[in-house]
Amino acid sequence: MxxxxxxxxxxxxxxxxxxxxxxxxxxxxxxxxxxxxxxxxxxxxxxxxxxxxxxxxxxxxxxxxPSKEEVLLGPTRAVMQAGLAYLRALPLTQAKEARAALQSTLLYIADLYQQQRRGFLLRYQIARQVPSVAAFYLYALLEAETAFCDLLQERADEPQNPSQLRLLVATHIAALRVALEQWLDGGGQGDLLALLKNHLKVLE
Amino acid sequence: MxxxxxxxxxxxxxxxxxxxxxxxxxxxxxxxxxxxxxxxxxxxxxxxxxxxxxxxxxxxxxxxxPSKEEVLLGPTRAVMQAGLAYLRALPLTQAKEARAALQSTLLYIADLYQQQRRGFLLRYQIARQVPSVAAFYLYALLEAETAFCDLLQERADEPQNPSQLRLLVATHIAALRVALEQWLDGGGQGDLLALLKNHLKVLE
DNA sequence: TTGACTTTTGTCAGTTAGTGACATTATAAT
DNA sequence: ATTATAATGTCACTAACTGACAAAAGTCAA
The missing domain is CATH 1.10.10.60 (Homeodomain-like)
Structure with missing residues (x-):
């Protein structure tokens, strides 16, 4: 080595x-x-x-x-990690607001999903039927939550109330999840980005 | 029999x-x-x-x-089921708005948590350390989501947009989850209901 | 209380996920 | 070619479950 x-x-x-x-x-x-x-x-x-x-x-x-589930969940984990990397690399020269940075990150993640539509569709269909896969799918989505909070905290233009920030992140990831599930329920035919944008707008 | x-x-x-x-x-x-x-x-x-x-x-x-995890997760599942029952029994004579019904249900659930503070504290501490428990804990919280949507749909004063309703429910359960985790992170000392009320207010 | 009936339990045998240890094979570097 | 390194297969093992069936305990009526 x-x-x-x-x-x-x-x-x-x-x-x-x-x-x-x-x-x-x-x-x-x-x-x-x-x-x-x-x-x-x-x-x-x-x-x-x-x-x-x-x-x-x-x-x-x-x-x-590492496990049977991970064959199905690896890509989900990878997409969330890519989202974190995206957020980490977001140019903050113009001092973005925390919510705006989060929104743009989630849209980036949604775009990655859309690019791998086929794979995620199959994975999702299995996850719907098998509780252990569904459970670990949720875990994969939400384990990045605190990391998002930390990143936003350190990169936002002004200090955030940690409790509020946590709520902000959790609800926005929930919006991503809902958009994702609705999109996949529709066979991945619709426009995930439009769906997510709509949900994000409702949250404001 | x-x-x-x-x-x-x-x-x-x-x-x-x-x-x-x-x-x-x-x-x-x-x-x-x-x-x-x-x-x-x-x-x-x-x-x-x-x-x-x-x-x-x-x-x-x-x-x-049915499994090792269920020893830890049974009460969580039970509390969510109790929430569904509460919502089902909500007097709708005064034709509550969907959001209001949901809020009151989540407060009811939070109250149940607070009543069993000790047990949930221990369970949560284990869930934090063991991924499989954490994963099934999230599943237990979220598997009731569609049931909440169905109930609200059928009992709300006016018909809801299913997509919006789903988003409403998901974000509100996320608020419950955040309040819960913040409360348990603080050793269950604080006032969970106050915390949740605050989060629910932010969501409006 | 006896005796038939039902439910709960233990035993046993089996499947499957996942892991550590170690010898074997394939690749890399000199 | 030869040595070092990394990947693979084999073996043995633990632990979570599950089905089948016989034994034990609880129920109930006579």
Whole structure:
């Protein structure tokens, strides 16, 4: 683990055979899992079934995903993390108001959802049927809440009342969730951004 | 199962030895579980440990609780169900506005929480540390959401836009959740009702 | 109280998710 | 080629559940 950073990343080139195979396998596992979930149902699909489909051992599955749920919830978590990164990188030169920064972040997140419409649609349909997935889906959405508060607190133009800020963030994420669920309930056909914008406007 | 209703409930008397023992055992299991969770931690406590403490077989534990999490989450679910019942029984003679009915229901729920402060405090402290419990806790809070919408729709003075109504309910439950967590973070010392009232006022 | 009936319980066997340890194999670097 | 490193498979294990069935306890009528 000496200076791989130097020898590999300096050229911004290929991410090494090993890395490529890892990505490929990760995607293969995910695809196989989603396919099986859709065919037989989530609970009727054992880790072993997924492993066999990709010709790996069950042990290896768990080296790529910490749990069965995470195959479905990883992207949701990733989108929320991307939202945090977006907020962190928001140019605050014009000293945005906390609410405005939050709104723009949620719209950014909604846009990411829309870009991966297909994947999220399937994931959502499973989450609706399986309580444990639904539960962890909510957790994935809301675990970022305090991080949002911290970021807004440190980057807002003026200090916020922590309690009020928390309420602001929670209700706005609730608006995102509602927009998301309504959009997905409609098969992802409608315009998620428009839906969310409307909800955000109602909150003001 | 013929006419037990007649012979037992007509006198509103003792709920039969069998029923009493069941309640007793259920409470004993719950108490033993909570004690062990506090002593050793949730994940370090196996079902078998709980079963041994109450001198039952592990199989019997699962006849009383469908899962380990449910020992912790049952009361939360019960409180939300009680809220639904309260809303269902709300006298609508004066044709309440949907928001007002919802507010009063959430205050009722908050009151129930406050009445069981001790129990919820412990449960919350565990939920904070264990993701699976936290996830199911959120699920328990939010699974009642659509039921709230349905009830409000059918009982409100005038028909609601379903989408707006959903947003209303989601944000208000979010306010309940925030108030709850802030109250519990403060050790349950503060006034939950006041906190919630404040949050509800902000939402208007 | 006896005796039939119902509910609850324990036992047993099994499935599945998830984890640690270690030997084996594949990739990387020299 | 050779050595170091990282990924994989195998094995053994824990722990949460579940179905089936027999044993025990509670119920009720005669």
């Amino acid at each position: 000496s200076d791989t950073a130097l020898s590999e990343q300096s050229q911004a080139a290929q991410p090494s055979l090993r890395e490529r195979k890892k990505r490929l396998l990760q995607e293969a596992i995910e695809q196989a899992a989603l396919t099986l979930f859709r065919q037989r149902g989530y609970e009727q699909t054992a880790i072993q079934d997924i492993a066999e489909a990709v010709m790996i051992s069950p042990r290896t599955f768990f080296r790529y995903f | 013929s006419d037990t209703a007649l012979s037992e409930q007509s006198q509103a008397a003792q709920p039969s030895l069998r029923e009493r023992k069941k309640r007793l055992l259920q409470e004993a299991i719950e108490q033993a579980a909570l004690t062990l969770f506090r002593q050793r931690g949730y994940e370090q406590t196996a079902i078998q440990d709980i079963a041994e403490a109450v001198m039952i077989s592990p199989r019997t534990f699962f006849r009383y609780f």
